[in-house]
Amino acid sequence: MTHLIETRELCFSYDDEENESTENKLEGKYALCGVNITIDKGEFVAVVGRNGSGKSTFAKLLNLVLEASSGEVYIDGKKVSPEMTDEELLDLRRRVGMVFQNPDNQLVATIVEEDVAFGPENLGIPSAEIRERVDAALELVGMTEYARHEPHRLSGGQKQRVAIAGIIAMMPECMIFDESTAMLDPSGRAEVVDVMEKLVREKGITVINITHLMSEAARADRIIVINEGKVIGEGTPKEIFTNTELVRRAGLELPQCAALLGELRARGVRIDGAGITPDECADIIIKKLQNREEE
Template structure:
């Protein structure tokens, strides 16, 4: 396994001007993202998640530290325009608001837009657009008007646009936050499928703890630093630390934690409701 992204000691502040002071946001952030992995990023509002995402997509540049994309040091002095182009082609982003990221009025034109900007020949674009729409399950909407789609469908179109550009790593910045439960499930199912079946590396920034339990790994940020990094089981088992950072835990974790506090012998790393119920039943039976 190789790292598609490697961050070493990244720091970043939004520069101030005459009247406003600089805003330090990220402090000494280091991690690696393995190719093909599914990583969830948690952290309260304003802790620096979107800023980090923008550094990884090279929309912003770090003040300190080194960022490697596919093994290449993007912060080096000798980096060429071609290297930057190549790295940008690997890592893409899907944003929060489904209404702000669609640019064309017809679905297939919207999905093609990014490819057209890359200067890809039109016969190739046609094929890529069809494939991308298939992957997100929206092929039959190819000629529909984008503004008439539901929020979840719009997000799937935004994902198709990123896929058509053949990106290997997609950062979802709270892409489910503005959706209703149905739309959220549609998008999460799509994200999971992209990761498992297409081998796309996923970095999913979210406030929904149940979404984070679907990842292979959870990174928790607090005030511009990484405070936890592990499997969902490892991270959520430390519920007290998450509560301290102003975050929630999955409902199953909270229930099991309360049981443990009440003296029952239960595991904390269970997220499936039925499994959670049998763990509790077992613990109660043991105590009798």
């Protein structure tokens, strides 16, 4: 079976010419270097890393916003390259949708539903079908009542949900969220992550959430940790969260309760399993305390 997304030895450098010599290669001037990742259909993957780790670069290589310096990207077994024809490129961008960080800078139209229609209109979908898609997309993100509103009057979370609807209306197979929650307040962030989860669980759309917030990454099925342009770890949230050393090396911060468990473990308390939500952690600690009483 082919993977939905597969990268082989993917490298990218922002200043092409200077990097011709091998010296620079060693100095790590690459924003991304030797990345091998596979992502399957219907997966919910979080890509985490600190600022400048190359995680956003990785996302932009997937739908050819940036061109890889070397290495290959395959989407559904098809190679992504600048030599693609215009139709192939449009098809690629339709299949791999992308939601950006600043909600203001990705809304095009002055009315919410017009904006959602922008993508399908570009694809040349018949009018009646666009209408259906727009209504369905707005309903999915819970913005139906705002269909006739002006985007600039909405809150950050609402704007971002409109942006998501705009991508959903193109019927993508995969959606990449490039730090889409970074500019939002906690409630807006929760709204957006809820929508991501809905997309994966109900629509079967593959979601890649690029973030530096571990609490958000915890909701994914799988976490990929990137640091200095390289993948330094990969696993389920529980696996990653118990690996305190890896998280520290990536320059990230564990959610407080996971950090507490890690600290206890470091002090010599034997803790089995990993907790991500406060409830899970509390359960683990209570169980541990009960065991001790019995001993």
